[in-house]
Each structure stands twice: as structure tokens, then as C-alpha cells.
Amino acid sequence: MDMKIAGSGVLNGGEYDAISISGSAKITGDIRCAEFKCAGAVKANGDLHSTGDIRVSGSFSCDGTLIADGVLKVAGSCHTEQKIKGKEIRIAGALTTRGNITGEIIRSSGSIRTDGDVEGEEIVLTGGAKIGGTLNGEQVSLYPDGDGGIMQIPTIGGTTIEVQGKGPKSFFQKLFYGKKCNTLRAELIEGDTVKLQDTQCDIVRGTNITVGPNCKIRRIEYAETLTVDAESQVEEQAKL
Amino acid sequence: MEEHLISKKELLQQYGISYGALYRWKRKGLIPEEWFIKKSTVTGQETFFDRKTICERIDLIIAQKEDLALDDLASKLAPSQTAEKLVIVTPGGTRTYAVEDLKGIFWEDNAGNRKNITESILALQTQAQREE
Incomplete structure (x- = not known):
């Protein structure tokens, strides 16, 4: 059964085909559906599982888990209290959760915040990010950018990790944030190929490491090659 | 350091595996999150594993990864x-x-x-x- 809410309404938990909400709605109970679209303000107090896509272009908050077997697309704000899972996750707004975020492809050009881990095969984050746990990906590309442009990720691990601060630093950004703007702040980065720019990190470990400009790293441990730009500071380095 | 523990660095060197492979196996659930033990050392924070448990698991992954896809291996190894x-x-x-x-x-x-x-x-x- 398809379900459409235009205006204001309450949707009870259960199984549906396509759900489309344009207005304000409250969802009570767990939902399983073939497709979910919302373009208003929606609050759910259970889990939402779509066997297809989930598209949020307004404000969506959920006390449970959010699972899309297809694409999870957020163009507004989306908050969940538990884990988020999608085959592909695309964020152009703000995604916040207290749980883990898992997807094959995770692309964010807005802001992403979680108390847990982020795991995916291809992870591309542009803008801001605050991750409480580990970011683990096959190909990880991070482009701190935007208002303040600070990414905070304690641990990053994967095969290829690339970091590059994006965009020019404006006068006001420099005034308020100094060298910290458009910068990644991490405690540990571990990967096979690691290319860093605009990064502050305690320990970087890897096989082939390239440190570009505007980096401040306490210790680097590498297995094969290490290149450090003259504009960056590396306190200790060790070849394993 | 306690003898029953092995550091991540030592583990990678012993088996000749890369950081990428280890993180991939963790993502696929072949190495459970709770097996990672974080400890402070003189060079900073290091990750350790229980030597016996992790070595048995790595031996198994290396022996079976040619025959089984990682996802199949993960579902075989996942706790019931x-x-x-x-x-x-x-x-x-x-x-x-x-x-x-x-x-x-x-x-x-x-x-x-x-x-x-x-x-x-x-x-x-x-x-x-x-x-x-």
C-alpha cells in the first residue's frame, strides 16, 4: 500500500510500498517500505527500513535505525539516535547520529557528525565532519572546507587516504581560525598510500606517505617511501 | 608488554599484510571490533590483539581467501x-x-x-x- 501525506498527519508503523510526505508528519512505530521520500518535517520514534531509496529534503529525525538498501540521500537535515546504513549515502545537508554510519559509497558535501564509526568502500567528505570513532574505508578522500572548515576524526584507516583542504582561506577565516581553517585534525592515520595536506595529526603510519604543505605531524612510521613538504612540520619519523 | 598481546605493527610484519587489508577485514566483520585493544605506549597510542586469537583468525583468512569471497567468509565466521x-x-x-x-x-x-x-x-x- 502506498502512503501519501500532504499537510499534516500521523503514520502508524507497519509495511508500506512507497511513502511520500510533504508537510509535517509523525511516525509511530517501526516502518518497512519500498521507498521513502519526505520534504517537510518528519519525526519517527522507531526504525525506518526502505528496501529501495530514502530521500530526505526537509528535516527528519528518528529515534531508531535508518536503513536504505538503495540510496540514502539527505538534502536537508537528518538525525538518528542509532545506526545509519545505505548502499550509497549522499549528503548535501547535515547528517547527525549517535550510531555508526555504514555504506558502500559515502559522499558528503555538507556536514556529518557521529559519535560512532564511519565505514565504506569509497568515502568522500567535503565540508565539515566530526566523527567520534574510526573512519574506515578502501578509498578515503577528505576535503575540509567551508565555514571554519574543520574536520575532526580521531582515527582514519584504509587502503588509500587523501586529505586536502579546499578553497581559499578568506580573511575572516584566517582571522578567526588561523592556520586551523580548512584543516583535518586527527590522532591516528593508517593506510597503504597516504597523501596529506592541511592536516594536524599525532601519528601517521603507512607504506607510502606523502606529506604536502600545511601539515603538523608528531610522528610518522613508514615502510617504503616518505616525502615531506618544506612547509610542513614532522617531529619524528621512523622507517620500519 | 604482556606476552599474550601482539601489536598491530608486529602482526602486519609477521604476516606481510597491509594496513588496507587489515581495515578491509575489520569492515567486513572478519575481525570483530572488540578484538582491537587500544593502549598507550612510548610512541603514542598503539592497537594490540590477543596473540592466539588474532593469529588463528589471520591464518584462517589467508588460507581461505583464495577460495571464498570475503563476504562469504565473514558470514561463515560471524557468531551465530x-x-x-x-x-x-x-x-x-x-x-x-x-x-x-x-x-x-x-x-x-x-x-x-x-x-x-x-x-x-x-x-x-x-x-x-x-x-x-
Whole structure:
């Protein structure tokens, strides 16, 4: 059964085909559906599982888990209290959760915040990010950018990790944030190929490491090659 | 360092595996999150594993990865969904341990003294089951 809410309404938990909400709605109970679209303000107090896509272009908050077997697309704000899972996750707004975020492809050009881990095969984050746990990906590309442009990720691990601060630093950004703007702040980065720019990190470990400009790293441990730009500071380095 | 532990660095060197492979196996669930033990060392924070458990698992992955896709291997190695688990909930997230994997549950006081409370926890569970 398809379900459409235009205006204001309450949707009870259960199984549906396509759900489309344009207005304000409250969802009570767990939902399983073939497709979910919302373009208003929606609050759910259970889990939402779509066997297809989930598209949020307004404000969506959920006390449970959010699972899309297809694409999870957020163009507004989306908050969940538990884990988020999608085959592909695309964020152009703000995604916040207290749980883990898992997807094959995770692309964010807005802001992403979680108390847990982020795991995916291809992870591309542009803008801001605050991750409480580990970011683990096959190909990880991070482009701190935007208002303040600070990414905070304690641990990053994967095969290829690339970091590059994006965009020019404006006068006001420099005034308020100094060298910290458009910068990644991490405690540990571990990967096979690691290319860093605009990064502050305690320990970087890897096989082939390239440190570009505007980096401040306490210790680097590498297995094969290490290149450090003259504009960056590396306190200790060790070849394993 | 305690002898039963092996550092991540030592593990990678011993088996000739890369960081990428280790993180991939973790993502696929071949190495459970709770096996990663973080400790402070002179060079900074290091990750350790229980030597016997991790070596057995890496041997198995290396031996079977030619014949089985990683996802198939993961579902073969995943603890049974019906297995009993101990779940600990903190503001930072939830950690789940298969009861059969537990070697001990300890309560540490602020002086660092550890008291083994495994039997008490298991007794509480048995009592709760009886009351049900």
C-alpha cells in the first residue's frame, strides 16, 4: 500500500510500498517500505527500513535505525539516535547520529557528525565532519572546507587516504581560525598510500606517505617511501 | 608488554599484510571490533590483539581467501545470531560480546584493583532466566 501525506498527519508503523510526505508528519512505530521520500518535517520514534531509496529534503529525525538498501540521500537535515546504513549515502545537508554510519559509497558535501564509526568502500567528505570513532574505508578522500572548515576524526584507516583542504582561506577565516581553517585534525592515520595536506595529526603510519604543505605531524612510521613538504612540520619519523 | 598481546605493527610484519587489508577485514566483520585493544605506549597510542586469537583468525583468512569471497567468509565466521551476547551500552556507543568468547568480566576500582565478577554476572543471568 502506498502512503501519501500532504499537510499534516500521523503514520502508524507497519509495511508500506512507497511513502511520500510533504508537510509535517509523525511516525509511530517501526516502518518497512519500498521507498521513502519526505520534504517537510518528519519525526519517527522507531526504525525506518526502505528496501529501495530514502530521500530526505526537509528535516527528519528518528529515534531508531535508518536503513536504505538503495540510496540514502539527505538534502536537508537528518538525525538518528542509532545506526545509519545505505548502499550509497549522499549528503548535501547535515547528517547527525549517535550510531555508526555504514555504506558502500559515502559522499558528503555538507556536514556529518557521529559519535560512532564511519565505514565504506569509497568515502568522500567535503565540508565539515566530526566523527567520534574510526573512519574506515578502501578509498578515503577528505576535503575540509567551508565555514571554519574543520574536520575532526580521531582515527582514519584504509587502503588509500587523501586529505586536502579546499578553497581559499578568506580573511575572516584566517582571522578567526588561523592556520586551523580548512584543516583535518586527527590522532591516528593508517593506510597503504597516504597523501596529506592541511592536516594536524599525532601519528601517521603507512607504506607510502606523502606529506604536502600545511601539515603538523608528531610522528610518522613508514615502510617504503616518505616525502615531506618544506612547509610542513614532522617531529619524528621512523622507517620500519 | 604482556606476552599474550601482539601489536598491530608486529602482526602486519609477521604476516606481510597491509594496513588496507587489515581495515578491509575489520569492515567486513572478519575481525570483530572488540578484538582491537587500544593502549598507550612510548610512541603514542598503539592497537594490540590477543596473540592466539588474532593469529588463528589471520591464518584462517589467508588460507581461505583464495577460495571464498570475503563476504562469504565473514558470514561463515560471524557468531551465530542466536548466540547469547553481553551488551554494554555507553554514551559513546554499544559493544556486544558473544558470551562464549568471554574470558572474564572485571570490576576495577579507582586504585586499579580488579575483581573478577564473571561468575556473579552469569549467576544473575541464570537467576533472571529462572524467574522468567
